[in-house]
Amino acid sequence: MTSSHYAIASQTIAPVRPAPGLYLVATPIGNLRDITLRALDILASADLVLCEDTRHTARLFDAYAIRTPRSPLHEHNERARVADILSRLEAGAVIALVSDAGTPLLSDPGFPLVRAAREKGLPVFPVPGPSALLAALAGAGLPTDAFSFFGFLPPKTGQRVNALSPLAAHPETLVFYESPRRLGAALADMAKAFGTGRQGVVALELTKKFERFIPGTLGELADRFSGETKGEAVILVAGAAKGETAGATDWRAELEAALKDNPLRVAVDEITARHALKRKEVYDAALALKART
Secondary structure, three states: OOOOOEEEOOEEEOOOOOOOEEEEEOEOOOOOOOOOHHHHHHHHHOOEEEEOOHHHHHHHHHHOOOOOOEEEOOOOOHHHHHHHHHHHHHOOOEEEEEOOOEOOOOOOOOHHHHHHHHHOOOOEEEEOOOOHHHHHHHHOOOOOOOEEEEEEOOOOHHHHHHHHHHHOOOOOEEEEEEOHHHHHHHHHHHHHHHOOOOEEEEEEOOOOOOOEEEEEEHHHHHHHOOOOOOOOEEEEEOOOOOOOOOOHHHHHHHHHHHHHHOOHHHHHHHHHHHHOOOHHHHHHHHHHHHHHO
8 A cells, every 4th residue: 555645735734534335436537637636636646547548647647746657448448457456356356447538437448357356246436527428418518308328439430431321310308429530621522421400509618717618500510620630639510300211312322321331232222221212213323323433
């Protein structure tokens, strides 16, 4: 066990050691002051802090003079590390899990470990705090009574359109994470899947100095972010109006995207089944698209 303490405004604080178990600690998504006192208590008094990237977490630790040992737990090693971590928990350790930013497990590593700990009957404690998902949803001005979160979309256009198309008729607000280099392409594919007139909001640099919320139709947003963008983004899309479905232009856009990744027959069968269309209509459209390329 380490000598535990942390500091706020040069005042050193000795936390009370929590009960043994796995603690899922939410950390700031940008502004380092967005950290709870409970989170600081646990991070400072834990036996070990599992980090998505130990170098990234070092910034938070340095800001609050935390010296707890850190160890990497990410998508490439988490399954291999589960058995060892469970053994330490069974022996009575206090272990904290953090992601690079926000609440662990939301589009971040940790699910295999939490599931395994629950299956073993070991205590797991969520320590709530910052979340890009909830911050964006609260500030976007779109309905919050019902929403669906889909994390990061596939990186390729065809796969992305295929993932988006089934969501076109969802009535609730849709929330996605996206990297700045794919933001414009993702918005363009959303305009294809949901229609250019659907309302959306892009939230950028949440909790940071240049935090901003940009509303507009998906067509407008796709045009606005067609170039390079800085900062991690959250995309929010208004739910479909009652009775709204993907139109003809939408399935043709999906067909065009599907043809880039699949043979003609496979693409035609996929779009025909998805939209309950006549196969000849889709086949003729596919031939026309092929002829243009």
